[in-house]
Amino acid sequence: xxxxxxxxxxxxxxxxxxxxxxxxxxxxxxxxxxxxxxxxxxxxxxxxxxxxxxxxxxxxxxxxxxxxxxxxxxxxxxxxxxxxxxxxxxxxxxxxxxxxxxxxxxxxxxxxxxxxxxxxxxxxxxxxxxxxxxxxxxxxxxxxxxxxxxxxxxxxxxxxxxxxxxxxxxxxxxxxxxxxxxxxxxxxxxxxxxxxxxxxxxxxxxxxxxxxxxxxxxxxxxxxxxxxxxxxxxxxxxxx
Amino acid sequence: xxxxxxxxxxxxxxxxxxxxxxxxxxxxxxxxxxxxxxxxxxxxxxxxxxxxxxxxxxxxxxxxxxxxxxxxxxxxxxxxxxxxxxxxxxxxxxxxxxxxxxxxxxxxxxxxxxxxxxxxxxxxxxxxxxxx
Numbered sequence: 001x002x003x004x005x006x007x008x009x010x011x012x013x014x015x016x017x018x019x020x021x022x023x024x025x026x027x028x029x030x031x032x033x034x035x036x037x038x039x040x041x042x043x044x045x046x047x048x049x050x051x052x053x054x055x056x057x058x059x060x061x062x063x064x065x066x067x068x069x070x071x072x073x074x075x076x077x078x079x080x081x082x083x084x085x086x087x088x089x090x091x092x093x094x095x096x097x098x099x100x101x102x103x104x105x106x107x108x109x110x111x112x113x114x115x116x117x118x119x120x121x122x123x124x125x126x127x128x129x130x131x132x133x134x135x136x137x138x139x140x141x142x143x144x145x146x147x148x149x150x151x152x153x154x155x156x157x158x159x160x161x162x163x164x165x166x167x168x169x170x171x172x173x174x175x176x177x178x179x180x181x182x183x184x185x186x187x188x189x190x191x192x193x194x195x196x197x198x199x200x201x202x203x204x205x206x207x208x209x210x211x212x213x214x215x216x217x218x219x220x221x222x223x224x225x226x227x228x229x230x231x232x233x234x235x236x237x238x239x240x
Numbered sequence: 241x242x243x244x245x246x247x248x249x250x251x252x253x254x255x256x257x258x259x260x261x262x263x264x265x266x267x268x269x270x271x272x273x274x275x276x277x278x279x280x281x282x283x284x285x286x287x288x289x290x291x292x293x294x295x296x297x298x299x300x301x302x303x304x305x306x307x308x309x310x311x312x313x314x315x316x317x318x319x320x321x322x323x324x325x326x327x328x329x330x331x332x333x334x335x336x337x338x339x340x341x342x343x344x345x346x347x348x349x350x351x352x353x354x355x356x357x358x359x360x361x362x363x364x365x366x367x368x369x370x371x372x
Contacts, residue, residue: 067357
Protein backbone atom coordinates (compact mmCIF):
# COMPACT_ATOMS: atom_id res chain seq x y z
CA UNK A 1 0.00 0.00 0.00
CA UNK A 2 2.05 2.86 -1.25
CA UNK A 3 -0.29 5.68 -0.28
CA UNK A 4 0.12 5.01 3.42
CA UNK A 5 1.59 8.00 5.14
CA UNK A 6 4.73 7.59 7.12
CA UNK A 7 3.23 6.45 10.37
CA UNK A 8 5.26 3.55 11.43
CA UNK A 9 4.49 3.18 15.10
CA UNK A 10 2.55 0.40 16.62
CA UNK A 11 -0.80 2.05 16.51
CA UNK A 12 -0.59 2.03 12.79
CA UNK A 13 0.35 -1.60 12.66
CA UNK A 14 -2.79 -2.50 14.57
CA UNK A 15 -4.93 -1.05 11.82
CA UNK A 16 -5.32 -4.24 9.89
CA UNK A 17 -6.18 -6.22 13.00
CA UNK A 18 -8.86 -3.82 14.18
CA UNK A 19 -10.17 -1.52 11.45
CA UNK A 20 -12.40 0.39 13.87
CA UNK A 21 -9.40 1.25 15.98
CA UNK A 22 -7.86 2.72 12.86
CA UNK A 23 -10.92 4.93 12.39
CA UNK A 24 -10.76 6.13 15.99
CA UNK A 25 -7.04 6.73 15.74
CA UNK A 26 -7.43 8.69 12.50
CA UNK A 27 -10.24 10.87 13.79
CA UNK A 28 -8.60 11.55 17.14
CA UNK A 29 -5.17 12.32 15.74
CA UNK A 30 -3.66 15.72 15.23
CA UNK A 31 -3.85 17.78 12.01
CA UNK A 32 -5.53 15.44 9.58
CA UNK A 33 -8.22 12.80 9.79
CA UNK A 34 -7.89 11.46 6.27
CA UNK A 35 -4.37 10.11 6.29
CA UNK A 36 -4.24 8.57 2.87
CA UNK A 37 -6.08 11.27 0.96
CA UNK A 38 -4.67 14.68 0.11
CA UNK A 39 -6.74 17.81 0.63
CA UNK A 40 -7.60 17.97 -3.05
CA UNK A 41 -8.98 14.46 -3.09
CA UNK A 42 -10.78 14.89 0.23
CA UNK A 43 -12.46 18.08 -0.93
CA UNK A 44 -13.58 16.46 -4.17
CA UNK A 45 -15.10 13.63 -2.14
CA UNK A 46 -16.90 16.10 0.11
CA UNK A 47 -18.21 17.96 -2.93
CA UNK A 48 -19.43 14.66 -4.36
CA UNK A 49 -21.27 13.87 -1.11
CA UNK A 50 -23.08 17.21 -1.36
CA UNK A 51 -23.87 16.49 -5.01
CA UNK A 52 -25.22 13.10 -3.93
CA UNK A 53 -27.74 14.91 -1.76
CA UNK A 54 -28.78 17.17 -4.64
CA UNK A 55 -29.45 14.25 -6.96
CA UNK A 56 -31.11 12.31 -4.14
CA UNK A 57 -33.50 15.22 -3.62
CA UNK A 58 -34.36 15.23 -7.33
CA UNK A 59 -34.97 11.50 -7.37
CA UNK A 60 -36.99 11.59 -4.15
CA UNK A 61 -39.19 14.44 -5.41
CA UNK A 62 -39.69 12.43 -8.61
CA UNK A 63 -40.71 9.42 -6.50
CA UNK A 64 -43.11 11.58 -4.50
CA UNK A 65 -44.70 13.02 -7.64
CA UNK A 66 -45.02 9.63 -9.27
CA UNK A 67 -46.44 7.88 -6.21
CA UNK A 68 -48.95 10.58 -5.37
CA UNK A 69 -50.49 11.20 -8.79
CA UNK A 70 -53.77 9.48 -9.61
CA UNK A 71 -53.16 9.84 -13.36
CA UNK A 72 -51.24 6.91 -14.90
CA UNK A 73 -47.52 7.59 -15.33
CA UNK A 74 -46.22 7.44 -18.94
CA UNK A 75 -44.57 4.11 -19.67
CA UNK A 76 -40.81 4.90 -20.05
CA UNK A 77 -40.27 1.71 -21.99
CA UNK A 78 -42.58 3.02 -24.74
CA UNK A 79 -41.82 6.74 -24.46
CA UNK A 80 -38.10 6.13 -24.94
CA UNK A 81 -38.44 3.45 -27.61
CA UNK A 82 -36.83 4.02 -30.99
CA UNK A 83 -38.00 2.63 -34.29
CA UNK A 84 -35.07 1.07 -36.11
CA UNK A 85 -35.71 -0.69 -39.44
CA UNK A 86 -39.42 -0.56 -38.82
CA UNK A 87 -39.08 -2.38 -35.52
CA UNK A 88 -39.74 -0.67 -32.22
CA UNK A 89 -37.00 -1.40 -29.68
CA UNK A 90 -37.70 -0.28 -26.10
CA UNK A 91 -35.23 2.02 -24.35
CA UNK A 92 -32.52 1.35 -26.92
CA UNK A 93 -31.07 4.87 -26.95
CA UNK A 94 -30.89 4.91 -23.15
CA UNK A 95 -29.12 1.55 -23.19
CA UNK A 96 -26.55 2.84 -25.67
CA UNK A 97 -26.03 5.97 -23.56
CA UNK A 98 -25.48 3.75 -20.51
CA UNK A 99 -22.85 1.69 -22.31
CA UNK A 100 -21.10 4.82 -23.56
CA UNK A 101 -20.89 6.31 -20.08
CA UNK A 102 -19.55 3.06 -18.63
CA UNK A 103 -16.95 2.87 -21.38
CA UNK A 104 -15.90 6.44 -20.66
CA UNK A 105 -15.46 5.48 -17.00
CA UNK A 106 -13.21 2.63 -18.07
CA UNK A 107 -10.97 4.89 -20.17
CA UNK A 108 -10.90 7.41 -17.31
CA UNK A 109 -9.72 4.78 -14.84
CA UNK A 110 -6.91 3.84 -17.21
CA UNK A 111 -5.97 7.51 -17.69
CA UNK A 112 -5.47 7.78 -13.91
CA UNK A 113 -3.23 4.74 -14.06
CA UNK A 114 -1.07 6.11 -16.86
CA UNK A 115 -0.91 9.49 -15.12
CA UNK A 116 0.64 7.93 -12.03
CA UNK A 117 2.97 5.96 -14.29
CA UNK A 118 4.12 9.30 -15.76
CA UNK A 119 3.07 8.24 -19.22
CA UNK A 120 1.58 11.62 -20.01
CA UNK A 121 0.78 11.08 -23.69
CA UNK A 122 -1.27 7.96 -22.99
CA UNK A 123 -2.93 9.66 -20.01
CA UNK A 124 -3.85 12.74 -22.05
CA UNK A 125 -5.14 10.68 -24.99
CA UNK A 126 -7.27 8.52 -22.71
CA UNK A 127 -8.68 11.64 -21.03
CA UNK A 128 -9.57 13.09 -24.43
CA UNK A 129 -11.21 9.78 -25.41
CA UNK A 130 -13.19 9.98 -22.16
CA UNK A 131 -14.21 13.54 -23.00
CA UNK A 132 -15.27 12.44 -26.51
CA UNK A 133 -17.48 9.69 -25.06
CA UNK A 134 -18.94 12.25 -22.66
CA UNK A 135 -19.64 14.68 -25.49
CA UNK A 136 -21.37 11.96 -27.51
CA UNK A 137 -23.47 11.14 -24.44
CA UNK A 138 -24.58 14.78 -24.23
CA UNK A 139 -25.28 14.72 -27.98
CA UNK A 140 -27.55 11.69 -27.61
CA UNK A 141 -29.30 13.36 -24.74
CA UNK A 142 -29.91 16.42 -26.92
CA UNK A 143 -31.35 14.07 -29.56
CA UNK A 144 -33.61 12.47 -26.97
CA UNK A 145 -34.80 15.85 -25.69
CA UNK A 146 -35.52 17.03 -29.24
CA UNK A 147 -37.52 13.90 -29.95
CA UNK A 148 -39.62 14.26 -26.82
CA UNK A 149 -40.19 17.97 -27.31
CA UNK A 150 -41.35 17.34 -30.90
CA UNK A 151 -43.76 14.74 -29.51
CA UNK A 152 -45.24 17.43 -27.30
CA UNK A 153 -43.58 16.71 -23.94
CA UNK A 154 -43.39 19.89 -21.86
CA UNK A 155 -42.55 20.46 -18.20
CA UNK A 156 -46.23 21.15 -17.57
CA UNK A 157 -47.92 18.65 -19.91
CA UNK A 158 -47.38 15.68 -22.18
CA UNK A 159 -49.53 13.48 -24.39
CA UNK A 160 -48.67 10.23 -22.59
CA UNK A 161 -50.04 10.60 -19.07
CA UNK A 162 -49.25 12.32 -15.79
CA UNK A 163 -48.16 15.93 -16.23
CA UNK A 164 -45.33 15.67 -13.72
CA UNK A 165 -43.47 13.35 -16.08
CA UNK A 166 -42.11 16.24 -18.15
CA UNK A 167 -40.85 18.33 -15.27
CA UNK A 168 -39.16 15.33 -13.62
CA UNK A 169 -37.59 14.24 -16.88
CA UNK A 170 -36.20 17.62 -17.90
CA UNK A 171 -35.00 18.46 -14.41
CA UNK A 172 -33.23 15.18 -13.65
CA UNK A 173 -31.70 14.42 -17.04
CA UNK A 174 -30.95 18.09 -17.62
CA UNK A 175 -29.04 18.41 -14.38
CA UNK A 176 -27.17 15.21 -15.10
CA UNK A 177 -26.39 16.34 -18.65
CA UNK A 178 -25.09 19.60 -17.24
CA UNK A 179 -22.75 17.61 -14.97
CA UNK A 180 -21.51 15.60 -17.94
CA UNK A 181 -20.89 18.80 -19.93
CA UNK A 182 -18.92 20.36 -17.09
CA UNK A 183 -16.97 17.11 -16.79
CA UNK A 184 -16.09 17.21 -20.50
CA UNK A 185 -14.73 20.77 -20.15
CA UNK A 186 -12.85 19.83 -16.97
CA UNK A 187 -11.36 16.76 -18.71
CA UNK A 188 -10.22 18.69 -21.79
CA UNK A 189 -8.58 21.36 -19.63
CA UNK A 190 -6.65 18.88 -17.51
CA UNK A 191 -5.76 16.76 -20.57
CA UNK A 192 -4.13 19.81 -22.20
CA UNK A 193 -2.10 20.40 -19.03
CA UNK A 194 -1.03 16.77 -18.95
CA UNK A 195 -0.13 16.81 -22.63
CA UNK A 196 2.05 19.91 -22.21
CA UNK A 197 3.77 18.30 -19.26
CA UNK A 198 2.73 20.99 -16.80
CA UNK A 199 2.74 18.46 -14.00
CA UNK A 200 6.32 17.47 -14.70
CA UNK A 201 7.63 21.01 -14.69
CA UNK A 202 5.47 22.04 -11.74
CA UNK A 203 4.01 24.92 -13.71
CA UNK A 204 1.39 26.91 -11.86
CA UNK A 205 -2.08 25.96 -13.04
CA UNK A 206 -5.28 27.95 -13.49
CA UNK A 207 -6.09 27.63 -9.81
CA UNK A 208 -2.80 29.26 -8.82
CA UNK A 209 -1.24 26.05 -7.52
CA UNK A 210 1.41 23.76 -8.81
CA UNK A 211 -0.11 20.63 -10.23
CA UNK A 212 0.60 17.00 -9.57
CA UNK A 213 -0.61 13.95 -11.40
CA UNK A 214 -3.11 13.38 -8.64
CA UNK A 215 -5.32 15.93 -10.39
CA UNK A 216 -6.12 13.20 -12.93
CA UNK A 217 -7.42 11.00 -10.15
CA UNK A 218 -9.46 13.89 -8.75
CA UNK A 219 -10.92 14.61 -12.19
CA UNK A 220 -11.60 10.89 -12.45
CA UNK A 221 -13.50 10.91 -9.15
CA UNK A 222 -15.85 13.54 -10.59
CA UNK A 223 -16.26 11.64 -13.82
CA UNK A 224 -17.00 8.31 -12.14
CA UNK A 225 -19.52 10.10 -9.96
CA UNK A 226 -21.35 11.30 -13.07
CA UNK A 227 -21.46 7.68 -14.22
CA UNK A 228 -22.65 6.62 -10.76
CA UNK A 229 -25.53 9.09 -10.82
CA UNK A 230 -26.56 7.76 -14.22
CA UNK A 231 -26.75 4.25 -12.75
CA UNK A 232 -29.40 5.49 -10.32
CA UNK A 233 -31.26 7.58 -12.91
CA UNK A 234 -31.28 4.62 -15.28
CA UNK A 235 -32.72 2.35 -12.60
CA UNK A 236 -35.30 4.69 -11.10
CA UNK A 237 -36.38 6.85 -13.99
CA UNK A 238 -36.12 4.58 -17.00
CA UNK A 239 -36.64 1.10 -15.57
CA UNK A 240 -39.34 1.78 -12.95
CA UNK B 241 -4.81 10.60 27.22
CA UNK B 242 -5.29 7.13 28.70
CA UNK B 243 -6.91 6.00 25.52
CA UNK B 244 -4.09 7.50 23.56
CA UNK B 245 -1.62 5.38 25.46
CA UNK B 246 -3.76 2.33 25.23
CA UNK B 247 -4.12 2.69 21.49
CA UNK B 248 -0.46 3.28 21.04
CA UNK B 249 0.28 0.20 23.11
CA UNK B 250 3.79 1.46 23.57
CA UNK B 251 4.74 4.01 26.19
CA UNK B 252 7.73 5.20 24.20
CA UNK B 253 5.54 6.29 21.28
CA UNK B 254 4.77 10.01 21.14
CA UNK B 255 1.41 10.88 22.69
CA UNK B 256 0.50 13.11 19.77
CA UNK B 257 1.40 11.99 16.36
CA UNK B 258 1.60 14.14 13.28
CA UNK B 259 0.51 13.00 9.90
CA UNK B 260 3.02 12.94 7.17
CA UNK B 261 2.25 15.37 4.37
CA UNK B 262 0.13 13.82 1.69
CA UNK B 263 2.41 12.78 -1.09
CA UNK B 264 0.13 11.09 -3.49
CA UNK B 265 2.31 11.42 -6.53
CA UNK B 266 5.80 11.20 -5.17
CA UNK B 267 8.13 9.79 -7.82
CA UNK B 268 8.92 6.66 -5.85
CA UNK B 269 5.50 5.90 -4.44
CA UNK B 270 2.70 6.21 -6.96
CA UNK B 271 -0.73 6.77 -5.51
CA UNK B 272 -3.68 4.76 -6.66
CA UNK B 273 -2.03 2.61 -9.26
CA UNK B 274 -3.56 -0.77 -9.92
CA UNK B 275 -3.21 -3.28 -12.72
CA UNK B 276 -5.00 -2.29 -15.95
CA UNK B 277 -6.43 -5.80 -16.01
CA UNK B 278 -8.49 -5.05 -12.90
CA UNK B 279 -10.10 -2.08 -14.63
CA UNK B 280 -10.86 -4.16 -17.71
CA UNK B 281 -12.50 -6.84 -15.58
CA UNK B 282 -14.65 -4.26 -13.78
CA UNK B 283 -15.50 -2.63 -17.08
CA UNK B 284 -16.69 -5.96 -18.48
CA UNK B 285 -18.68 -6.64 -15.32
CA UNK B 286 -20.38 -3.25 -15.61
CA UNK B 287 -21.24 -3.99 -19.23
CA UNK B 288 -22.79 -7.32 -18.30
CA UNK B 289 -24.72 -5.82 -15.38
CA UNK B 290 -26.03 -2.99 -17.58
CA UNK B 291 -27.10 -5.51 -20.17
CA UNK B 292 -28.87 -7.47 -17.42
CA UNK B 293 -30.76 -4.42 -16.19
CA UNK B 294 -31.72 -3.57 -19.77
CA UNK B 295 -33.00 -7.11 -20.24
CA UNK B 296 -35.23 -6.68 -17.19
CA UNK B 297 -37.10 -4.09 -19.22
CA UNK B 298 -36.79 -5.95 -22.50
CA UNK B 299 -38.40 -9.10 -21.12
CA UNK B 300 -40.88 -6.91 -19.25
CA UNK B 301 -40.59 -8.46 -15.80
CA UNK B 302 -43.13 -6.93 -13.44
CA UNK B 303 -43.89 -6.59 -9.75
CA UNK B 304 -41.48 -7.43 -6.96
CA UNK B 305 -39.23 -9.48 -9.26
CA UNK B 306 -38.65 -6.37 -11.40
CA UNK B 307 -37.88 -4.21 -8.38
CA UNK B 308 -35.60 -6.80 -6.88
CA UNK B 309 -33.60 -7.19 -10.11
CA UNK B 310 -33.41 -3.45 -10.83
CA UNK B 311 -32.16 -2.60 -7.35
CA UNK B 312 -29.81 -5.59 -7.28
CA UNK B 313 -28.09 -4.68 -10.56
CA UNK B 314 -28.06 -1.00 -9.60
CA UNK B 315 -26.36 -1.64 -6.27
CA UNK B 316 -23.83 -4.01 -7.83
CA UNK B 317 -22.91 -1.43 -10.49
CA UNK B 318 -22.72 1.39 -7.96
CA UNK B 319 -20.59 -0.76 -5.67
CA UNK B 320 -18.13 -1.62 -8.43
CA UNK B 321 -17.80 2.00 -9.56
CA UNK B 322 -17.26 3.36 -6.05
CA UNK B 323 -15.00 0.55 -4.83
CA UNK B 324 -12.74 0.06 -7.85
CA UNK B 325 -13.01 3.03 -10.20
CA UNK B 326 -13.17 5.58 -7.39
CA UNK B 327 -10.62 3.58 -5.36
CA UNK B 328 -12.75 3.47 -2.22
CA UNK B 329 -11.59 -0.10 -1.59
CA UNK B 330 -8.06 1.17 -0.98
CA UNK B 331 -8.90 4.20 1.15
CA UNK B 332 -8.69 4.16 4.91
CA UNK B 333 -11.85 3.31 6.79
CA UNK B 334 -12.06 6.82 8.30
CA UNK B 335 -12.58 8.34 4.84
CA UNK B 336 -14.88 5.53 3.71
CA UNK B 337 -17.16 6.13 6.71
CA UNK B 338 -17.12 9.91 6.28
CA UNK B 339 -18.17 9.62 2.64
CA UNK B 340 -20.50 6.62 2.57
CA UNK B 341 -22.41 6.93 5.85
CA UNK B 342 -24.03 10.41 5.46
CA UNK B 343 -25.91 9.45 2.26
CA UNK B 344 -27.72 6.76 4.30
CA UNK B 345 -29.81 9.63 5.72
CA UNK B 346 -31.30 9.83 2.24
CA UNK B 347 -32.97 6.46 2.86
CA UNK B 348 -34.80 7.91 5.87
CA UNK B 349 -35.88 10.90 3.79
CA UNK B 350 -37.04 8.55 1.05
CA UNK B 351 -39.12 6.52 3.51
CA UNK B 352 -40.72 9.69 4.91
CA UNK B 353 -41.59 10.97 1.44
CA UNK B 354 -42.99 7.58 0.43
CA UNK B 355 -45.40 7.71 3.38
CA UNK B 356 -46.31 11.29 2.49
CA UNK B 357 -46.84 10.42 -1.18
CA UNK B 358 -49.13 7.53 -0.27
CA UNK B 359 -51.16 9.84 1.94
CA UNK B 360 -51.43 12.48 -0.82
CA UNK B 361 -52.47 9.81 -3.27
CA UNK B 362 -55.15 8.58 -0.85
CA UNK B 363 -56.59 12.04 -0.28
CA UNK B 364 -56.62 12.70 -4.04
CA UNK B 365 -58.52 9.47 -4.64
CA UNK B 366 -61.01 10.34 -1.92
CA UNK B 367 -61.64 13.95 -2.94
CA UNK B 368 -61.09 13.97 -6.69
CA UNK B 369 -61.76 10.39 -7.70
CA UNK B 370 -59.40 8.16 -9.63
CA UNK B 371 -57.84 9.27 -12.90
CA UNK B 372 -60.17 12.18 -13.67
